[in-house]
Amino acid sequence: GAVVSQHPSRVICKSGTSVKIECRSLDFQATTMFWYRQFPKQSLMLMATSNEGSKATYEQGVEKDKFLINHASLTLSTLTVTSAHPEDSSFYICSAREGARTDTQYFGPGTRLTVL
Amino acid sequence: GQQLNQSPQSMFIQEGEDVSMNCTSSSIFNTWLWYKQDPGEGPVLLIALYKAGELTSNGRLTAQFGITRKDSFLNISASIPSDVGIYFCAGHNNDMRFGAGTRLTVKP
Numbered sequence: 001g002a003v004v005s006q007h008p009s010r011v012i013c014k015s016g017t018s019v020k021i022e023c024r025s026l027d028f029q030a031t032t033m034f035w036y037r038q039f040p041k042q043s044l045m046l047m048a049t050s051n052e053g054s055k056a057t058y059e060q061g062v063e064k065d066k067f068l069i070n071h072a073s074l075t076l077s078t079l080t081v082t083s084a085h086p087e088d089s090s091f092y093i094c095s096a097r098e099g100a101r102t103d104t105q106y107f108g109p110g111t112r113l114t115v116l
Numbered sequence: 117g118q119q120l121n122q123s124p125q126s127m128f129i130q131e132g133e134d135v136s137m138n139c140t141s142s143s144i145f146n147t148w149l150w151y152k153q154d155p156g157e158g159p160v161l162l163i164a165l166y167k168a169g170e171l172t173s174n175g176r177l178t179a180q181f182g183i184t185r186k187d188s189f190l191n192i193s194a195s196i197p198s199d200v201g202i203y204f205c206a207g208h209n210n211d212m213r214f215g216a217g218t219r220l221t222v223k224p
Contacts, residue, residue: 006158034212043204043214044159093158103147103166103208107158 003027004096006108013084014116021079021111023094029074030096034105035067038091050077084115119143122205122215129195130223137203137218138189145207148181148188153202153217162203163190195222 003026013019023033031052036044048058048069056069066088068080077096081088091112095105122139129135139148147166151159163174165181165188172179178191188207192199200222205215 002161004158041219043216046211049211091156095158103212104149104161104164105206105212106161107151110156110158112156 002098002106004094004106004108006094006111008111009109010112010114012114012116015085016083018080018082019084019113021081021092021094021113023077023079023096023108025075025096025098025106028096028098030077031074031099032097032102033071033077034095034097035069035077035079036093036095038093038110044093047079081113084113086115089113089115120205120207120213120215122218124218125216126219126221128221128223131195131197133195135192135195135199135220136189137205138187139205139207139215140187141207141213142186143207143209144185145209145213146185147208148179149206149208149212150177150179150188150190151204151206153204155201159204192220195220197222197224 005024007022033050035047038044047062048056050056050069050071052071058064071077093110095107120141149164150162153159163179168185169183170181176193202217202219204217207213
């Protein structure tokens with residue numbers, strides 16, 4: 001149980017384009033999902049907390065107009081990187097919190113974004 | 117803020133050896149979790165600890181939630197090559213905080 005999927009696993013795009021990443025909880029409902037960014041050989045950096053049916057809460061320093069988050073259902077959250085630039089290239093990982101256990105997060109497999 | 121200090125940063129061990137890593141914090145956490153991340157993958161939950169003093173095992177892995185609620189350790193017994201990866205501790209109160217990770221290399 002507690003499986004989280006992400007799509008796509010890898011994406012390469014041109015500078016200036018937008019990229020959408022999907023995060024799905026496959027076998028449970030997730031009222032809260034999280035989006036992280038991870039640089040090589042570093043820990044996970046929380047970007048934002050996504051609550052179903054409401055606006056996401058962004059961490060300090062994360063541009064909400066650049067990283068658009070939508071959590072339209074209990075099993076799907078999306079992160080859209082708008083007008084991507086090479087410095088946005090990174091490993092993006094989502095996680096979902098199972099309702100019954102509010103302090104345990106299950107992670108997706110991650111999305112490797114490369115902006116040319 | 118609620119910083120987690122995870123050590124060691126990296127370990128190079130021989131197959132069959134036992135491994136120990138730990139996380140400490142100046143703040144109290146209500147939950148401690150341990151994750152393993154393979155290259156190019158998302159972290160996978162290994163063990164979750166919910167009570168101070170709790171000792172939990174998952175196969176060859178054992179983790180404990182410190183009595184003070186400010187620390188946790190993870191032990192791996194009889195390491196095997198597939199144990200290679202990065203191990204992250206995480207503490208949770210209102211949100212989740214991660215340690216910097218311990219990179220484990222196992223030599224066959």
